Amino acid sequence: MALPLGFTPLEVRTYLILTLCWVSIVVVNLLEQPYARSLIHCETPVSTEEGSAFSGSKYCGNRLYVIDMGTHVSGKGQSLENVGRILITLFVSGFADYGRKRAALLGQFLITLSTALFAVAMFLPQGLAIPTYILAQGLQGMSGIGILDQIVTGDVALILNDGVGVYSRKGIVSAFLMVILVPIIVYVQYAEITDFTWVWTGIVSLNTFAMVLVFFFFPETLHKKSEKEEEDLKKKPTSIAGVALDEMKTFRTIVKTHPYVGYRLAEDFLVKLADCSAIGMPFMMAQFQFSQFHALVFQFIPQLVGGVLLGGLVASLCRAHGTRKVWQNCFFFHRSTSIMNAFLMPVTIFGIPYPLLGGLMHLPLSGFPALLQAVEIRLVGQETNAKYQAMAQLMGFISGAITSWLYSAIFFGEATSYARIVAPYAVSAMFMATSILPFWLTTGPMQLAECDKLDQEALAEMKKKEEEKAQADKEAETAEGTNEASSPLKPEAEPETEPLLEKSEEVNVAPKTEEEKKED
Numbered sequence: 001m002a003l004p005l006g007f008t009p010l011e012v013r014t015y016l017i018l019t020l021c022w023v024s025i026v027v028v029n030l031l032e033q034p035y036a037r038s039l040i041h042c043e044t045p046v047s048t049e050e051g052s053a054f055s056g057s058k059y060c061g062n063r064l065y066v067i068d069m070g071t072h073v074s075g076k077g078q079s080l081e082n083v084g085r086i087l088i089t090l091f092v093s094g095f096a097d098y099g100r101k102r103a104a105l106l107g108q109f110l111i112t113l114s115t116a117l118f119a120v121a122m123f124l125p126q127g128l129a130i131p132t133y134i135l136a137q138g139l140q141g142m143s144g145i146g147i148l149d150q151i152v153t154g155d156v157a158l159i160l161n162d163g164v165g166v167y168s169r170k171g172i173v174s175a176f177l178m179v180i181l182v183p184i185i186v187y188v189q190y191a192e193i194t195d196f197t198w199v200w201t202g203i204v205s206l207n208t209f210a211m212v213l214v215f216f217f218f219p220e221t222l223h224k225k226s227e228k229e230e231e232d233l234k235k236k237p238t239s240i241a242g243v244a245l246d247e248m249k250t251f252r253t254i255v256k257t258h259p260y261v262g263y264r265l266a267e268d269f270l271v272k273l274a275d276c277s278a279i280g281m282p283f284m285m286a287q288f289q290f291s292q293f294h295a296l297v298f299q300f301i302p303q304l305v306g307g308v309l310l311g312g313l314v315a316s317l318c319r320a321h322g323t324r325k326v327w328q329n330c331f332f333f334h335r336s337t338s339i340m341n342a343f344l345m346p347v348t349i350f351g352i353p354y355p356l357l358g359g360l361m362h363l364p365l366s367g368f369p370a371l372l373q374a375v376e377i378r379l380v381g382q383e384t385n386a387k388y389q390a391m392a393q394l395m396g397f398i399s400g401a402i403t404s405w406l407y408s409a410i411f412f413g414e415a416t417s418y419a420r421i422v423a424p425y426a427v428s429a430m431f432m433a434t435s436i437l438p439f440w441l442t443t444g445p446m447q448l449a450e451c452d453k454l455d456q457e458a459l460a461e462m463k464k465k466e467e468e469k470a471q472a473d474k475e476a477e478t479a480e481g482t483n484e485a486s487s488p489l490k491p492e493a494e495p496e497t498e499p500l501l502e503k504s505e506e507v508n509v510a511p512k513t514e515e516e517k518k519e520d
Contacts, residue, residue: 007169014156015220016173017213018149023177024207025140028115030185031199032077032137033281034292035118037070038194039133041126054291058194059072059126064286068413071282075408077137078278082401084141089394091144092246100152100221104214107143112207119200155221190293251391260379261332261388261443265395270435272399274338276407276428280355286413287346287421288353298356314367319458323371324453330368331444336437337361342429346421375450436445 007016037056044062046055055063058068100318121129157166188199255262284295317326341358351355380388410424439447 036074064414078132078404080138081141085397107145108142108211150425267438274428274431279411339429342425
């Protein structure tokens with residue numbers, strides 16, 4: 001029986017199962033902060049009066065205290081989760097070389113154990129519930145399902161020899177699962193529940209079901225190795241420490257020898273240290289009295305809509321004004337406004353909280369990351385790009401481990417003074433300002449030189465197209481002229497028959513004889 005949308009049985013048994021696994025991780029990530037707040041205890045009783053503000057915990061009625069402590073707990077959990085991602089990034093690709101199925105089983109087992117610990121935490125006293133919550137987030141980070149999903153999808157694309165079709169169908173399924181599951185989580189945010197028993201029961205059941213699918217139906221997609229490849233594989237380190245050390249040596253060699261990679265990683269690390277999104281929603285809830293649902297909507301919906309509507313603006317500006325000019329303006333606009341926004345976060349303008357205005361201000365830059373990738377692939381080179389992307393991802397995990405803890409520790413939900421309110425954002429502005437130096441001294445000149453090359457290539461391509469068009473027009477005119485010359489537009493004149501006949505008669509008359517002359 002043919003499967004819908006062109007799916008093959010191999011796809012159903014591989015990356016569709018893994019997609020279910022990582023979508024469950026996304027769902028858990030959306031629940032982490034509300035669930036952390038539900039674990040907070042205090043001496044202030046919860047108000048049962050009509051119209052009283054929702055505190056976020058059934059054990060504490062002090063709303064600002066719950067927001068503050070929940071942010072600290074969630075920040076520590078996210079920090080440990082990023083540490084787990086660091087370890088698994090260095091390990092999972094090497095471990096997967098011994099078999100994709102065993103890597104998938106290990107990853108899904110850690111996710112299932114993580115969700116089980118999340119569920120258990122709600123029944124423990126606060127002294128045990130919070131460490132259990134943090135440990136659960138660390139295990140979730142160590143699953144490596146996201147990376148393994150990419151590896152297995154690549155295997156399937158090679159086996160089926162249909163890369164475009166495989167990735168397109170995977171995108172359809174991912175979107176379908178998100179459409180089903182994310183509204184459920186958004187409803188949980190909207191309903192402002194404090195008892196997550198049924199929520200975690202459903203999530204644990206979903207992950208258990210996924211683990212059963214992996215165990216019984218997931219095939220091995222790793223191609224069969226030759227004897228030489230098997231021998232080479234045995235020589236490689238198999239321990240986590242050995243694999244990580246081997247990978248770090250490769251990274252170090254690239255950083256030392258490549259003229260661009262090291263400087264770019266340093267700049268990117270400073271930019272990521274300025275990312276204080278971990279406190280975005282709690283800040284909106286504490287300073288502007290937003291509910292957790294409204295904070296979620298106002299933080300993410302404008303970014304999604306603006307990204308779709310304005311994603312092509314930067315590319316259009318590059319074609320109109322040149323890539324170098326657009327690059328410089330986008331870069332300095334982003335850096336300067338980010339620094340300025342940090343000190344305006346508690347302000348309200350015409351009744352609109354400034355964090356919303358600051359987010360809208362950056363929407364025209366939605367297409368700049370695509371331009372950055374287009375330039376960087378040329379500077380890094382195709383042969384180095386895979387390792388560079390791995391290093392950039394690793395830097396993101398390291399910075400995430402730092403920022404998740406740092407900004408949640410500086411954040412104080414009950415702050416009243418201006419200096420204390422903007423303190424975490426002031427630290428973010430310091431890192432953002434510092435990130436300008438590597439661009440100005442090292443990476444910027446290389447990136448702008450590559451922008452000039454892009455403009456030159458675009459100009460040459462445009463001239464080539466114009467010449468081809470002019471040549472085609474010329475050939476068309478020549479062909480039209482030839483057709484006109486050969487076409488019988490006017491009737492040909494009829495030959496004069498009379499003179500010919502006279503001539504012909506003259507030619508046909510025989511000369512007179514002597515007798516005829518005498519008779520005449």
